[in-house]
Amino acid sequence: MNPEFEKLLSHYLDDEASQEELRKLAELIKSENECRKRYQEELRIHVLLREISLEKISSEKEKSRDRRKNVKANLRFVRQTSHGTLWWSIAASFAVFAVGLWFFMKDRQLPVQSIAILSEKQSAVTVERGQEIFNAENGFFLAAGDAVRTSSGSSAIIKFTDSTVIELNASTSIVLNPSSIEENAEKQVDIINGSISAEIAKQPEGRSMVFKTHNAKAVVLGTKLEISVESEKTVLKVREGLVYFRLLSGGDGYDVPAGGMAEASGDTIKYTPKPLPPRPKEEPMKLGKEEKKPKSKDPPENITNKNDRIIIEDGNVIGKVKSTGKDFLEVTSINGKTARYIPEWKNGGYSKDMLRTIDRLKPGDLVSIQWYVNDHIRIKKIELLSDKERK
Numbered sequence: 001m002n003p004e005f006e007k008l009l010s011h012y013l014d015d016e017a018s019q020e021e022l023r024k025l026a027e028l029i030k031s032e033n034e035c036r037k038r039y040q041e042e043l044r045i046h047v048l049l050r051e052i053s054l055e056k057i058s059s060e061k062e063k064s065r066d067r068r069k070n071v072k073a074n075l076r077f078v079r080q081t082s083h084g085t086l087w088w089s090i091a092a093s094f095a096v097f098a099v100g101l102w103f104f105m106k107d108r109q110l111p112v113q114s115i116a117i118l119s120e121k122q123s124a125v126t127v128e129r130g131q132e133i134f135n136a137e138n139g140f141f142l143a144a145g146d147a148v149r150t151s152s153g154s155s156a157i158i159k160f161t162d163s164t165v166i167e168l169n170a171s172t173s174i175v176l177n178p179s180s181i182e183e184n185a186e187k188q189v190d191i192i193n194g195s196i197s198a199e200i201a202k203q204p205e206g207r208s209m210v211f212k213t214h215n216a217k218a219v220v221l222g223t224k225l226e227i228s229v230e231s232e233k234t235v236l237k238v239r240e241g242l243v244y245f246r247l248l249s250g251g252d253g254y255d256v257p258a259g260g261m262a263e264a265s266g267d268t269i270k271y272t273p274k275p276l277p278p279r280p281k282e283e284p285m286k287l288g289k290e291e292k293k294p295k296s297k298d299p300p301e302n303i304t305n306k307n308d309r310i311i312i313e314d315g316n317v318i319g320k321v322k323s324t325g326k327d328f329l330e331v332t333s334i335n336g337k338t339a340r341y342i343p344e345w346k347n348g349g350y351s352k353d354m355l356r357t358i359d360r361l362k363p364g365d366l367v368s369i370q371w372y373v374n375d376h377i378r379i380k381k382i383e384l385l386s387d388k389e390r391k
Contacts, residue, residue: 002032008021009042115160116142121155127149136156145176147192148176151170152170165198166189166197167196168196170194171194173193173194175190189210190213195226195229196211198227200221200225203222215265216245217247217253218243218245222241223239225238233264235261235262236256236261237261238259243256247267247268253269260273296316296319296334298317299371305374307375311372316369316370318385319367321363321364321367326355327343327358328341328342329361343379344379365384367382368382368385
């Protein structure tokens with residue numbers, strides 16, 4: 001048997017293995033049949049002794065400490081005499097072993113070189129590692145190559161060793177790409193389906209974090225973002241920082257800044273830049289050097305009344321003539337709103353006096369209109385303001 005393997009296994013079972021030793025042990029278990037069998041054999045013995053010891057441990061603190069020391073000593077002894085009479089005890093106690101194995105393995109994973117940890121979860125979250133599937137609990141260590149899945153109605157938060165945080169929403173599947181473990185490699189997450197949000201810690205120079213979907217790739221140096229994956233498109237929303245986004249098939253991409261959004265669909269990317277700030281409101285028309293603006297009330301924009309005998313609103317507006325017609329007048333008020341006014345209806349037709357007044361007006365004239373609303377905006381009185389009032 002490989003002496004190095006024996007040493008690594010001993011450290012692992014005694015909870016004394018370093019991260020580097022765990023990595024070497026995992027490689028040996030994966031690559032060598034003999035090491036894998038030996039590991040399984042030792043693990044069975046370890047579990048059985050743990051169960052037997054736990055039954056006898058006193059609740060008193062000092063006795064408990066002594067018992068734990070004895071358990072370690074017994075384990076070392078068993079590993080040296082594993083082909084002795086203890087195997088009869090294991091066979092006779094198979095039922096106890098099965099329960100013990102579950103008790104031991106439920107909070108202890110096989111040795112892996114972890115790159116992240118499941119820090120928080122809601123409802124069912126599974127982790128697929130090779131041929132094994134784990135019902136992951138909080139504190140579950142994640143390795144490169146692990147596939148993490150949330151069910152409908154569940155969610156999960158994954159924290160990487162560099163403080164990067166990824167939140168998986170319901171019905172989401174991701175894979176921690178195996179290339180992430182290679183030296184100087186990018187940290188890569190493949191999003192199979194669903195949606196995630198992430199807060200990416202600042203990445204080392206030349207080692208960005210990458211999110212891949214079926215049709216797009218987002219390269220991140222440090223930011224907050226959201227990515228959702230559908231059958232035919234990938235949508236990226238950047239909350240903070242800058243993300244380079246391009247099609248997986250290649251071609252030019254976009255630097256998407258905070259507030260921006262990009263959508264990859266088919267062989268095209270639709271890029272929506274950061275929204276422009278709202279346009280400043282147009283300042284009201286100024287009337288000379290007067291500090292106080294004249295009172296001006298605009299008529300309603302929508303008129304639903306159909307009865308010309310009922311007046312629903314009235315007021316007085318001041319503004320400039322925008323255009324005139326045979327029987328109407330368009331005026332833009334000092335509040336910036338434009339409305340069409342028509343004369344009152346008198347003796348079976350429009351007021352003739354008002355039609356003559358409208359005919360004398362021209363665009364740019366400053367007027368004061370007394371109006372009311374029935375089924376239309378009607379002019380009751382109109383006045384052309386004097387040059388003095390214009391100023």
